[in-house]
Amino acid sequence: MNKLIQIHPNDNVLIVRQRIEPGDTETIHEKEIVFDKTLGLGHKIAAVDLRKGDIIIKYGVPIGSATIDLNAGTHIHLHNMKSDYIPTYTLDEEFIHAK
């Protein structure tokens, strides 16, 4: 894992620490992943296979859940995960979700 970092031992995502280019390979849990797109610093990759509804763990805590099944190595972002945060008082929609 040269370009990825696991921030907390319990995390099921890895974080891009150096920009990934198409064709780059990384070995995650003895499985070789070939990337087909550019991924910038700070983006998330599934560290293990995840099922729809599984909790995404980063910093050792839940940061949302998967909205579809995800294979290890998949880029995780707005298109395949969602926030599970329900504020105890009403916030504006735009305040909670990035557009």
Next chain:
Amino acid sequence: MQGYLRSDGRKGIRNVIVVAYLVECAHHVAREISSSFKGQSVHLIGFPGCFPNAYADRIMNALCTHPNVGGALLVSLGCESFNRNRLLDNIKASGRPGHLIGIQKQGGTRKAISEGKEWVANALQQIESVEKANINITDLVIGTVCGGSDATSGITANPAVGRAFDMLVEKKGTAIFEETGEMIGLENVMSQRAVSPGLSEELRKSVEKAARYYTIMGHGSFAPGNADGGLTTIEEKSMGAYCKSGNSPISGLIKPGDIPTKSGLYLMDVVPDGEPRFGFPNISDNAEIVEMIASGSHMILFTTGRGSVVGSAISPVIKICANPETYDRMSDDMDINAGKILLNEATLEEIGNEIFETILQTASGKPSCSEELGHQEFILTYKTFEPIGPSCLPA
């Protein structure tokens, strides 16, 4: 480690004379006095307001009797409402040299500056003989804050400070974190770490208060730029700042000026109580640094990605740079290069250890980069707080 023993039993890692203006009208005179001792431990602090404010009064009293402070010169114009006599009495009652100059009474600017310089020169000699004592980790109170954050902050510097805080708390030191405005989405995660159910509820309420306050101020938390940087949810973004607190149990919730009663990890609630009255909770990073110092912080761990340069009056600020490119550009200002984690040149654990070692060296007297550069930023403005509830401090 050797420190300075104060009459309340607390120990300082620095021995500073503060020159404190009690209204903006006395700022120039106070600055002229303090700046004539450039390179010596004379720091300028003050409150600019003419109208009374219980919070500012409390913070000024806490700062003038802070363990890093050896004595205080108060500079008053004369007609402002600050309770100068009570502050002077508290300084003297703490065993510190203290003195009050009234500019109107003294006969104007020149005479006030002259008398102030003379008093500070004597006080500097006087505090050299203050009793020394061994300092242990258990004596230390360390605050943390982030400023000028970027996408690297939550990957390198902030989790590394979390590692250092875990070590500090495990060795029975005291750690303070804050920024409830950046913990929205983490009410459950944070309240589960509380040492008691009552505290758990207080932690939750502090984040709800912050969310409400910032909404009224028209200040959302999640911006489109966050998603470009790979952040998907509000919980994730908030964790990037909150991870500075590490994984230890949370022992208490304090407000600015409250001193932690036992070792452990404390959340500082910096968001004013009641309806917003005086604007943003903290208008710049130094406002919360001042508050953490008022609660006894001996030093501040400041994480930055884009490159803040600030230090502080009274307590050293240690700069932990998250971004390796920023570090290359601004290395004179940075004590620790956490950006090495991105380059695969260090692990989070190694940087966490380096931060912990730097805490010990700074406590032993080694100047931080901002101290060497002469940074002594200070800001204090109006706020309103209710006292903390009975569940907030550990039994």
